[in-house]
Amino acid sequence: MAIYAVGDIQGCYENFCCLLDEIKFDSSNDTLWVAGDLVNRGPDSLKTVRHIKSLGKSARVVLGNHDLHLLAVARGAQSRKRKDTFGDILDAPDVDELMDWLRHQKLMVRDKTRKIVMTHAGVPHIWKIKQAKRYAKEIETVLKSDDCDAFLKEMYGNTPKMWCESLAGMERLRVITNYFTRMRFIDEGGVLDFDSKLGPLNAPPGYKPWYAFTRNGSSKIIFGHWAALEGRVSNPQMVAVDTGCVWGGKLTAVNLETWERTSCACNFDERASKDNQ
C-alpha cells in the first residue's frame, strides 16, 4: 500500500510507464499523486491522460498550467500555440470525455493524517494550508460549473500580482490560479514574479523562491512546475518532483512514506527537438 508522487510527465508516456514498472506500481494497492502538467511539450499527451484517468481512485491529480491551457484550447476559450503538442488529444474520439475528467481534477490535494499537501507550483507563505485549500476549492468549483469557459477565457495574464482577500470575480480567480500553477519567485508580501524561470540563484532583486520563506505548520508540500530546480530544494518541508523529463532530464517518483526517490532517464528532449526543427 505505497503512495508515490510523480512530477511533470508532460506527455512523456514511455518514461511514465518505465517509472511505474521501476516502482512496481500496483493500482489495486498503491496510490499515485500526480503533481500536474500531465500534458504538452512531450510526444504522447493522449496516452498519458488516458492512462492516468484509467487509474481511477488510485490516482490523485492536481492541475498544472499546461493542463489548464489544454482545457482552454479544447473548449475553444483560447487558441492553440505553435509549441503545443497536445493535438493528439484534440483529435481523439474521446476528447470530450477526457476533458470532462480533467476539469473535475483538483488544484490542491491534502492528506491530513500524513500532513502532506500537493499543488502544481506550491503554496505561498502568505497562506495557511487550510486557507489555501479553500482558495483551491474556488477554482475547482468554477471549473466544474457552467462558468468554466468564461473562467478559462479570462484566466490568462499576470495581474493582479499579489493576493488580497478582498479581491473578487476574475481577478481573484486569476491570482489564485497563478499562485497554484505558475509561481516560482515571490517577495515577502507575496508579489509574484513571472519573468524568471531559471534556478533559485537567479531571483530578481527583492524576490526569493516561494519555498524559501518560513511558514508555520508542519505539512510537507509536494510540488512540480519548476524544472530548473532539478528536484532539489533547500527547505526540508518542501518536496520538488519536477526533474525536467521533457527537457532531457528525468521523470521522478517519490515514495511519500520513505521519501525514497526513483527516476527514469528521459529519451525525449524538448530543447533538442526544437533545435532540430
Ligand SMILES: Nc1ncnc2c1ncn2[C@@H]1O[C@H](COP(=O)(O)OP(=O)(O)OP(=O)(O)OP(=O)(O)OC[C@H]2O[C@@H](n3cnc4c(N)ncnc43)[C@H](O)[C@@H]2O)[C@@H](O)[C@H]1O
Ligand atoms: N494564467 C495563465 N496565464 C498565462 N499563461 C497560462 C496561464 N495558465 C496557463 N498558462 C499556460 O502555461 C503554459 C506555460 O507557458 P510557458 O511559461 O511559456 O511554458 P514553459 O516555458 O514551457 O514553462 P513551463 O511551465 O513548462 O515550466 P518549466 O519549468 O518546465 O520550464 C521552464 C524553462 O526552464 C528551462 N529548464 C528546464 N530544465 C532546466 C534546467 N535543468 N536548468 C535550467 N533551465 C531549465 C526550460 O528550458 C524552460 O525554458 C502556456 O501554454 C500558457 O498558455
